[in-house]
Amino acid sequence: MNITVVGVGYVGLVTGAGLAEMGNNVWCIDVDERKIENLKNGIIPIYEPGLEPLVKSNYYQGRLKFSTELCEGLLNSEIVMIAVGTPPNEDGSADLKYVIGVAKDIAKHMDNYKIIITKSTVPVGTGDIIENIIKEELVKRGLSIDFDVVSNPEFLKEGEAVSDFLKPDRIIIGVNSERAYNIMKDLYLPFERNGVPVFIMDRLSSEMTKYAANCMLATRISFMNEISRLCEKVGADITKVKLGIGSDPRIGMSFLNAGLGYGGSCFPKDVKALIKTFEENNIEPKILKSVDETNKEQRMFFIEKILGFYKNDIKDKTFSVWGLSFKPKTDDMREAASITIINYLREKGAFIRAYDPVAIENARLIFGNENIEYFNDEYKVLKGSDALIIVTEWPQFREPDFKLIKKLLNRPVIFDGRNIYIPERLKELGFEYFSIGR
Ligand SMILES: NC(=O)c1ccc[n+]([C@@H]2O[C@H](COP(=O)([O-])OP(=O)(O)OC[C@H]3O[C@@H](n4cnc5c(N)ncnc54)[C@H](O)[C@@H]3O)[C@@H](O)[C@H]2O)c1
Incomplete structure (x- = not known):
């Protein structure tokens, strides 16, 4: 399959290299020119065990490509994954400006059916926002092009990102259309064949799952820290x-x-x-x-x-x-x-x-x-x-x-x-x- 991954950070680079390893053609796009130039020269921007050989072998075999130009990947791909950052706003809410920026760029340049996947962690309802933004842009361009927005949250852990991506505990897909459902099933077939459970659900539940998972884990940590304070008091x-x-x-x-x-x-x-x-x-x-x-x-x-x-x-x-x-x-x-x-x-x-x-x-x-x-x-x-x-x-x-x-x-x-x-x-x-x- 032909895939574009937008945002080449901890998630985007691992995802891009991992999907290329499965035989897909992957374009990794980032606005950071230095990062892309380094990657083309075999310099990996982050420390992540096992990532360097994975990136290099897929790059030299031509399945993994790097660019700062979204169109280079977009026009060749049916699947576009958004993996840009979602940092916190002052009030704690997720800042969606990078995600929305990418969604607009996709809508400005897409010329045929696309599946737009959010890999970034985005608040419940973001898929609807992206869908509306793309619809509006297409109206501005006077075009009627089919597309689907899919939620496919990432659960990899830094430090074990490569093995987590290649052998995940589960894959969550939030999808609201049959066409996208079939393509997503195909995309993750190599994983499903290896026994990885793939849970297909509606988009809102998928978006919610990611936050609920991280917050559950955070809750366990805080719970144990609270218990530890009591442990000290009572011996x-x-x-x-x-x-x-x-x-x-x-x-x-x-x-x-x-x-x-x-x-x-x-x-x-x-x-x-x-x-x-x-x-x-x-x-x-x-x-x-x-x-x-x-x-x-x-x-x-x-x-x-x-x-x-x-x-x-x-x-x-x-x-x-x-x-x-x-x-x-x-x-x-x-x-x-x-x-x-x-x-x-x-x-x-x-x-x-x-x-x-x-x-x-x-x-x-x-x-x-x-x-x-x-x-x-x-x-x-x-x-x-x-x-x-x-x-x-x-x-x-x-x-x-x-x-x-x-x-x-x-x-x-x-x-x-x-x-x-x-x-x-x-x-x-x-x-x-x-x-x-x-
Ligand atoms: N880091 C993790 O362990 C992890 C795990 C699961 C989910 N996530 C989620 O995945 C998302 C990405 O996290 P990350 O840690 O990989 O972020 P990161 O900061 O490492 O990478 C984000 C990349 O996006 C690029 N970018 C920003 N705007 C862009 C644009 N318009 N076009 C192209 N590239 C653009 C940045 O230059 C950067 O390289 C976040 O939503 C995060 O919550 C992260």
Whole structure:
């Protein structure tokens, strides 16, 4: 099939390369000229395990093409996927300006039947908005061209995006016409044949499913963070409680880690956007407001542990930070806990020595160079620091050389925002160790 993917970010690039891998001809379109030029030269703009070989092999075999010109793909494709960003507005609602911009561009140039698919996460009802925009543009052009708008939300996780795309848990398709239904079935046939469940539903339910899924996961995280605070008060251990409840198949182990709360480009904005949708429909989103609030508080809860240890005086203290990206195996810094924590500590006069395996370049754009130094080695970053702060649980931090850590730090203090060590063991090793909910 011939497909155009508009927006070559975490979702668009993985989707485009993944569909090309299945044998489709895919045009990936982005307004970012540098990104497209780099991709043509084999430079992948994001860190995502397994993405580079997938993009390169499909590009060199001619199934994956990159361009800044929408028409280059559009005029050759029956299917157009919109995968541009939907960042939050000031009031928390999803900003649809990029999605709407692309819909208008499609309508201005389409010359025959198209299926326009929203891969971007868009509020319930956006499919109707896109449909109306395209109709209006076509009327302006004096044309009557058939088209269908389909919702096909993406559930991939950064850090595992390639495997998630190629082997998804499920595929959701929200479609209101039989013609589009048949084409979508064909598009996802290779997945269905591999046993991936494909759920076909109306467009509104599909749009709702994406938000409900992300908000459910965010709710689990905030719930566990709240329980972790109580654990500390009563002397229980949240990591044991997690195992105790997660082994119940009705609950399951995923998304039950207490820590620094959720970050990234999806959960924070999607929770806020769904809150807004509730309010627009005159329903009080009691649960989601608490989820959002608890998440915000959790970072402060951790910062207060650090401040408490130093009796609120961290002026001229030096802290080494392990992990800057919002989660392991990505270079994405959007809404990362490191931003809140590092900025707070710097404001109070501390100096930061920062290490991350892949996110330093993106982090530098956020933090600049004032009162922060970046390192490309997890041990060099520790030298002469007053404490180690663990913000992102990269796998390599799990079994470090504790003797070396102790030798390099001024004082053997670890603040662990991700509960990756066992408190008793760290005590035996001579560390003053602080974690969450234990
Ligand atoms: N990142 C994730 O893990 C993830 C997972 C599932 C769903 N989503 C959703 O997918 C959407 C995209 O997210 P992302 O993280 O890939 O975003 P991103 O910011 O990484 O990429 C968006 C891209 O769209 C491009 N763009 C903007 N306007 C354009 C236009 N008019 N024409 C062409 N390109 C344009 C930007 O230059 C950018 O490269 C969002 O709605 C997000 O909520 C993201």
